[in-house]
Every structure is written in structure tokens, then in C-alpha cells.
Amino acid sequence: MLASTARGKSFTSEQDEAICRAYLSITEDPILSNSQRRSQFWSWVLAYKIKTNDNQISEASMKSRWQIIQKSCNKFRGCLRSIEALHQSGVTHQNIYDMAKQTYFDDTGKYFSGMDGCWAILENSIKWQDINTTENKSKNHAEPVIPNTCESPEPETTPLSGGSGSVSSPRKRPSGKKLAKRNKAKSKVEEVHNARHMDLLETLNKNMVDNQARKMELEERMVVSLERQTSCEEKKIERKDLEMEERIMGMNMEAIQDPETKAYYIHRRASILAKWSSQSSTNFFSEY
Structure with a gap:
């Protein structure tokens, strides 16, 4: 009779992978992962899981399942590192991966094949590597450790891609809480500066329009004044002509x-x- 896989009966591979993605999405948020309490953490993971997946799952079930996934991946990581440390010549990456899976089976009596998808998601995550490093030093594995981005160590090497035999590039470490807040504050300052600049331009444009209107009004008044002056001059001339005509007639x-x-x-x-x-x-x- 074949030994059971690392995945429980009530969880599918898709659900396991969804839990891993949900966990990483929360822990890699530079603000949420640094400011929340441990009691709030799994609520965030559950909320993300429900939002991104139709299969609703309880917080306790997800928490328990994540502990199994993390324990299995931690174990496989150790098996993989032990095979890599042998530095065998003529061995491909796929050979190393297969030998690590065999070592995992020899040690646990369970196949790791059911966790291939989870390993592919977690292996290159700096956040998960930080959790892995911290929890290996802790005796209590019941609660996940929420890492602090500023204090998390850098990954030692680039892990092998699960089952593919190729080396995957590590993800870029997400920015820390302080940097995220500084960038947000800087963005707000720029918005205020741009708003003031736009207000100044609007005021200048309005003043230009008002000045132009006043100039046109002044020109119209000057034209009216000249017309009146011309009319007065014409009347004076007419009056003089009339006086002269009356003298001639008299x-x-x-x-x-x-x-x-x-x-x-x-x-x-x-x-x-x-x-x-x-x-x-x-x-x-x-x-x-």
C-alpha cells in the first residue's frame, strides 16, 4: 500500500496553492505585515482567501493547513540543501530535485509530490525564507512568525525550481513600512505643491483676463469721449457758420x-x- 501524500483529504492542490498565495500576499505588504498583531494576521489571510477564491474556508482550517504546508516545505528544503551540499559531478538540477524528494520520502514515509505547487510558490519568496529561518530557531511551531522587513536576513542562495530543473530568480524584497510611508508622504507633498501651482496659474490667468477687460473698457470710454469731443467741435463750427450766414442775410x-x-x-x-x-x-x- 502506497504511503499518503503530504496533503490532507479535505484540501486540493489548488486550495493549498491558494493558501500559500494568500499568505504571501499579506506578509509581503510593507505596511500590513509590519503593523498588525499576531491575532489579526490570520484574519487578514482569511479575508484575502475568501476574496480571491470561491471556496470559503475557516480560519482554523486554513491555519492548521498552513502549518502542515510550512512543515513539509521546511523539511523538503532541508533535504534539497543536503543533496546540494554533496556537490556531485554530472548531476543535473532535475536529478537533485528528484533525489531530494526521495530523501523526503525516506525520512517521512510520505510523498512530496502533492506539495510541488506550494514549493514552486514559496521557494523564491524572501518573506517565506525569512519565516523559515526564524522558525527553525524556535521550538514552538504552532504560530507563524510575522517577519519584520527591516530585520529579515537576505536569502543565502537561489533555490531550485520545483520539478522544472531550472534556477528561478529570487523576488525583489518589498519595501519596508518606513519607506512606504515616506513615499506616501512625499506623494502628498507633491500633490499639494502641484495644487498650489495650479491655483497660482489660475489666479494669474484670471488677473490677465480682468486686466484685458479693463483695458477694453478704457478704450471704449476713450472712443466715446473722442466722439463727444468731435460732436462738440462740429456744433461749434455749425454755430459759427450760422452766425456768419445771419450777418450776411442782415x-x-x-x-x-x-x-x-x-x-x-x-x-x-x-x-x-x-x-x-x-x-x-x-x-x-x-x-x-
Whole structure:
């Protein structure tokens, strides 16, 4: 009879992998993973799991399952490192991975194949490696240790990819809480600066529009003033012309001895009479 795998009957490979992804998504958040208490941690993991997966699972079940996954992956990690430490010549990465799985079976009596997906998710996570390093030094494995990003050690080597035989690149360490807060504060300062800059530009544009409007109003007033001044000048000229015409019409022609002068004023009288007659006709018809 074959030995059982590391995965329990009530959990599928997809559920195990979902738990691993949920756990890492919470622990790799630079603010959440540093500010929450241990009692709140699994609530965050459960909330993320329910949000991203249709299979709702209790906090206690997820917590218990994660402990099994972590214990199995810790054990396999040790087996893998022990095989790598032999430095055997002519051995491929896939050979090392297969020998580590055989060593795991020899030590535990269980197959590691059911955890291949979980190992592929966890092996390159700096957060999980930090947890692994810390918990190997602790005697109590009942509670996961929530690492502090600022104090977490760097991974020693790049682990082998589970089952693929290729070396995977490690993930970049997420930024710490202080850096995240500084970046957020810097972003807010930039937003305030940009807002003030926009307000200043808006004020300048408004002042320019107001100045242009005042300038146009002043020009209109000047035009009106010039028109009035011109009208006054024209009235003065008309008044002088009328006075001169009245003097000519009131002159005594018999008293003028010079024939040419007399002929000139007679001609002027005729022109004035024609003008007055024309103006009278225009005024008459304009009234009717």
C-alpha cells in the first residue's frame, strides 16, 4: 500500500496553492505585515482567501493547513540543501530535485509530490525564507512568525525550481513600512505643491483676463469721449457758420458801393437761402 501524500483529504492542490498565495500576499505588504498583531494576521489571510477564491474556508482550517504546508516545505528544503551540499559531478538540477524528494520520502514515509505547487510558490519568496529561518530557531511551531522587513536576513542562495530543473530568480524584497510611508508622504507633498501651482496659474490667468477687460473698457470710454469731443467741435463750427450766414442775410446791400463786393454778397445770400430752404424741407418731411 502506497504511503499518503503530504496533503490532507479535505484540501486540493489548488486550495493549498491558494493558501500559500494568500499568505504571501499579506506578509509581503510593507505596511500590513509590519503593523498588525499576531491575532489579526490570520484574519487578514482569511479575508484575502475568501476574496480571491470561491471556496470559503475557516480560519482554523486554513491555519492548521498552513502549518502542515510550512512543515513539509521546511523539511523538503532541508533535504534539497543536503543533496546540494554533496556537490556531485554530472548531476543535473532535475536529478537533485528528484533525489531530494526521495530523501523526503525516506525520512517521512510520505510523498512530496502533492506539495510541488506550494514549493514552486514559496521557494523564491524572501518573506517565506525569512519565516523559515526564524522558525527553525524556535521550538514552538504552532504560530507563524510575522517577519519584520527591516530585520529579515537576505536569502543565502537561489533555490531550485520545483520539478522544472531550472534556477528561478529570487523576488525583489518589498519595501519596508518606513519607506512606504515616506513615499506616501512625499506623494502628498507633491500633490499639494502641484495644487498650489495650479491655483497660482489660475489666479494669474484670471488677473490677465480682468486686466484685458479693463483695458477694453478704457478704450471704449476713450472712443466715446473722442466722439463727444468731435460732436462738440462740429456744433461749434455749425454755430459759427450760422452766425456768419445771419450777418450776411442782415447786411444792407444798398450801402455797398463796390459792384464786385455787392455781387459776391448777393450770390452768398442766394446760396444761404437755398441751404435754408433745403434744411426746412428735410425737417418738414422728417416730421411726417
